[in-house]
Amino acid sequence: MERAIKQRRTIRVYDPQVLHLDQLSQLLWSAQGITGRNGFKRAAPSAGALYPMDVYTVVGQDSVEQIEAGVYHYESKGHMLSQVTKQDLRDRFARAALLQMWMAKAPVNLVITAEYSRVTGKYGKRGVRYALIEAGHIGQNLFLQAEALGLKAGIVGAFHDKELVEIMKLPRSHEPLLVMPIGYAV
Numbered sequence: 001m002e003r004a005i006k007q008r009r010t011i012r013v014y015d016p017q018v019l020h021l022d023q024l025s026q027l028l029w030s031a032q033g034i035t036g037r038n039g040f041k042r043a044a045p046s047a048g049a050l051y052p053m054d055v056y057t058v059v060g061q062d063s064v065e066q067i068e069a070g071v072y073h074y075e076s077k078g079h080m081l082s083q084v085t086k087q088d089l090r091d092r093f094a095r096a097a098l099l100q101m102w103m104a105k106a107p108v109n110l111v112i113t114a115e116y117s118r119v120t121g122k123y124g125k126r127g128v129r130y131a132l133i134e135a136g137h138i139g140q141n142l143f144l145q146a147e148a149l150g151l152k153a154g155i156v157g158a159f160h161d162k163e164l165v166e167i168m169k170l171p172r173s174h175e176p177l178l179v180m181p182i183g184y185a186v
C-alpha cells in the first residue's frame with residue numbers, strides 16, 4: 001500500500017500495450033464495485049450510502065482483450081459492463097478535453113460522473129459537495145489500484161462538459177467530473 005501511494009504519479013505518456021480484461025475488471029471494481037456482504041455497499045464511501053456516482057469507460061480499438069472499442073457503463077450490481085456506443089472515440093474525447101491528445105494514447109479512459117439528485121433529495125445543496133468528495137475517493141482508489149496492477153493512471157478535470165456528454169452519449173443527468181486515462185507507462 002505504501003509503495004502504491006509513494007509511486008502514484010499523474011502519467012501523460014502511455015504504451016499502446018493491450019490490457020487484459022481482468023485488469024479493467026479490477027479497476028472498475030476498485031472504483032464502484034460491490035464490497036459489502038449485503039450486496040449494496042461499494043468500494044468507495046458514499047454519504048448516506050446513496051451512491052450518486054457512475055463509472056464509464058472509453059475503450060480504444062485493440063485496447064482491451066475481448067472488448068470492442070466503444071463506451072461502456074459499469075454496472076456495480078452484477079459487476080458487468082453495458083455498451084453505450086461503438087467506435088474508438090478517444091481522439092474526439094481528447095479534443096473535448098482541451099486538446100490533451102495524450103489521453104487518446106491510453107487504452108482506456110475511465111469517466112466518473114455524478115447524478116446529484118440521488119443525494120440532494122436527502123442533503124439539499126450540501127449533497128453536491130458530498131458527491132464531489134466521493135469522486136475524489138473513487139479517483140484515488142483508481143490511482144492506487146492501477147499502481148497495484150503495474151499500470152499507471154492520469155487524472156483530467158479540464159474538459160468541455162457538454163462535448164463529453166455528447167460524445168459519450170451520457171444521460172443528461174450524469175455530469176462528468178473526472179476522467180482517468182489508464183494503461184502501461186512507456
Ligand SMILES: Cc1cc2nc3c(=O)[nH]c(=O)nc-3n(C[C@H](O)[C@H](O)[C@H](O)COP(=O)(O)O)c2cc1C
Binds near residue numbers: 008155159
Ligand atoms: C481535480 C484535478 C484535475 C486535474 N486536471 C488535469 C488536467 O486536466 N490535465 C492534466 O494534465 N493534469 C490534471 N491534473 C493532474 C495534476 O496536474 C497533478 O495531480 C499534479 O500536477 C500533481 O502531480 P501528481 O498527480 O503526479 O502527484 C488534475 C488533478 C486533479 C486533482
